[in-house]
Amino acid sequence: MSYLPKSPWLIHYDASSCNGCDIEVLACLTPLYDVERFGVLNIGNPKHADIFVITGSVNEQNKPVIQNLYNQMAEPKVVVAIGACATSGGIFRECYNVQGGIDKVIPVDVYVPGCAARPESIIDGVVKALGVLEEKHKNMTKVAK
Amino acid sequence: MGERTIIPFGPQHPVLPEPLHLDLILEDEKVVGAVPSIGFVHRGLEKLVEKRDYHEMMYVIERVCGICSFIHGQGYVQTIEEIMKIEIPDRAKYLRTIWAELSRTHSHLLWLGLMADAYGFESLFMHCWRVRERILDIFEETTGGRVIFSVCKVGGLWKDIDNDTLKRIISELKIIEDELKPLTDVFIKDFSVQKRTRGIGVLTYQEAIDLGAAGPTLRGSGVALDMRKLGYAAYGELDFEPIVEKDGDCYARTLVRIREIYQSLDLIRQCISKIPDGEIEVKVRGNPNGEYLSRIEQARGQVIYYAKANGTKYLDRFRVRTPTFANIAPLLKMLPGSELADVPLLALTIDPCISCTER
Numbered sequence: 141m142s143y144l145p146k147s148p149w150l151i152h153y154d155a156s157s158c159n160g161c162d163i164e165v166l167a168c169l170t171p172l173y174d175v176e177r178f179g180v181l182n183i184g185n186p187k188h189a190d191i192f193v194i195t196g197s198v199n200e201q202n203k204p205v206i207q208n209l210y211n212q213m214a215e216p217k218v219v220v221a222i223g224a225c226a227t228s229g230g231i232f233r234e235c236y237n238v239q240g241g242i243d244k245v246i247p248v249d250v251y252v253p254g255c256a257a258r259p260e261s262i263i264d265g266v267v268k269a270l271g272v273l274e275e276k277h278k279n280m281t282k283v284a285k
Numbered sequence: 286m287g288e289r290t291i292i293p294f295g296p297q298h299p300v301l302p303e304p305l306h307l308d309l310i311l312e313d314e315k316v317v318g319a320v321p322s323i324g325f326v327h328r329g330l331e332k333l334v335e336k337r338d339y340h341e342m343m344y345v346i347e348r349v350c351g352i353c354s355f356i357h358g359q360g361y362v363q364t365i366e367e368i369m370k371i372e373i374p375d376r377a378k379y380l381r382t383i384w385a386e387l388s389r390t391h392s393h394l395l396w397l398g399l400m401a402d403a404y405g406f407e408s409l410f411m412h413c414w415r416v417r418e419r420i421l422d423i424f425e426e427t428t429g430g431r432v433i434f435s436v437c438k439v440g441g442l443w444k445d446i447d448n449d450t451l452k453r454i455i456s457e458l459k460i461i462e463d464e465l466k467p468l469t470d471v472f473i474k475d476f477s478v479q480k481r482t483r484g485i486g487v488l489t490y491q492e493a494i495d496l497g498a499a500g501p502t503l504r505g506s507g508v509a510l511d512m513r514k515l516g517y518a519a520y521g522e523l524d525f526e527p528i529v530e531k532d533g534d535c536y537a538r539t540l541v542r543i544r545e546i547y548q549s550l551d552l553i554r555q556c557i558s559k560i561p562d563g564e565i566e567v568k569v570r571g572n573p574n575g576e577y578l579s580r581i582e583q584a585r586g587q588v589i590y591y592a593k594a595n596g597t598k599y600l601d602r603f604r605v606r607t608p609t610f611a612n613i614a615p616l617l618k619m620l621p622g623s624e625l626a627d628v629p630l631l632a633l634t635i636d637p638c639i640s641c642t643e644r
Contacts, residue, residue, distance in 0.1 A: 151297075152302065153297050153304070154302055154303050154304055154326070154640075155304075155325075155326075156325065156326040156327065156328055156640075157326070157351070157640065158348040158349065158350055158351040158354075158640050159302070159303065159350050159351035159352050159638065159640045160348065160351025160352075160354065160432040160433050161351070162302040162303065162351070163302070163351060163352060163395065163432060164431070164432060165302070166302060166414070167414065167418070167421075170398075170410075170411055170414035170415060170418070171411055171412075171414065171415040171418070172415065172418040184297075184298065186297075196326070197328075199325075199327065199328070201324040201325050201327070202296070202304065202325045202326075205296055205297065205304070205325070209297060231344065231345060231348055232328045232330060232333075232345075232348070234333065234336055235328045235329040235330055235332065235333060236329045236332060237327050237328055237329040238328050238329070255348075255433065256351055256430075256431070256432045256433050258431065259431075
C-alpha cells in the first residue's frame, strides 16, 4: 500500500467485549499511537465510515445491531475483527450466550489476534484493511466502467 | 405539557465505547423518563466455573472487565484464599496493593478523558490519555501486559517487582503527578467546564443511600464509604481516609475521582516505602470447600464476590455484583429533569462499565 486517495474513517462497536480491546482501540487514537496523523478518524456515524472495527463476540441481542450498522455503511467497506473474542469467541467461546466470532454474522476481512489486542497489532490490522479497501474500490470502479 | 417523544440512546453511541442502551422519554428538550435495556454484552461467564477449575477461573474473572481486570482477579483470588484459609506473604499483599492502586489511577484517568470528550473538550481528553500511557508503561514493564495482566494466582503472585524497578516507579509517579497537575486544574477551575458540570445531575445524600449507589457516585454525595477501609491486602497498614465531596453533582464526582488519583499515587508511595522482602507465593494444596462473600473497592465502587465450593476443583457457584449495576438506579434518578444534551454527561458520570454489569 503506497498511496490512498482518501482518509479512511472508522466506526467502532463493542459487541460483547470485556473492554480490554475497546480501550486499546481508543488508545490508538490518543497521543502515544495517534493514528489521526494518518487521517484515520473514529466516527460515530456508520454512514460516514469506511472501516468497521468490531471487538467482542456475537450473541442474540447484539446480532441485529451489528447487521444494522454493517448495512448502513456505504460500499466499499471493510470489517476488522479485533481480539480473540471477535475472531473466534476467545476465552468465552464455551459460555452459553456466546455464539462465536463476528464472521458468524457479517463477512470479516481482517482478523487481529490478541487478548487484549495490542495497539500495534490493531494499527497493523487497520493498515491491512486499507489495502483491502483499495482493492475493493478498484473492483467497484471496474464494474462501473 | 408538550408532546412526548422517545429517543433511543445507544447501543452504538460515539461518547461511550460500550453498548449502553437507554430509551429517553422527552418533552421538548427535557428528559422526563429513561428506560435502560441491557444484555448486549452478556456472556454468562459465571457459569464457566463448571468447566474451568478454580485456578483457571482466575483468568476468566480477569476478563469480566478489561479496565479493572487486576482488581477483579484480586477479588476472586482473595475469596478463594479465604475459603481455603491461605495466608499469603506480606510482599505479595503489598504488590497486589500497588497494582490495584495503579489500576485505579489508570481507570480514573481514562474516565476523566472520556468525561472531557463528553462535553466536547477533545484536547483535554487526549492529554488525560497521554498521561495514562505512562501508567500502562509501568504495567507493561512489571507484568508484560497493558490491560490484562494475569499476575495474580491463588496463593500469591506469578511475578515479583524487584526493588530497583520499585524505585523507578516512584520517580515515574513524580512525573505523572507533575503532568497531571495542569490537567486536573482545568477540570477544577475552568469556567466553561464548570458550566457543564456544576449543579448537573444532583444526587442528595439520602438518595445516594436509598438507591444504593457505590464508589465515587456515593462519595460525591457525601457518604464516606470506602471498602479499602476494611483492610484487605495491605490497606490495613496504610494511612488514608475515604475521599468525600458534599455537593452530589457532576462536579463533585469529578472532584472525588481527581482527589482519588492523587490519593492512589500517595498510597503507592506508602506501599513502596513499607514493602518487606520475602516470598511472593505459598504452596496451595487441595481444593476449596465452603463459601465466602468478599467486598473490595474497585475504581467504580464496591464490588462483591461470592463463591461456593464443594471440595472438588470446580466451584459450585460464583457470583459478582459490580458497582455499575448499583449505580444504574442513581443514574435513572438523575436523568429525569435534565436536558437532552446533558444525557451523555450524566451517563458517563457514574463511570459505567457495562461489561462488568452484564458479565
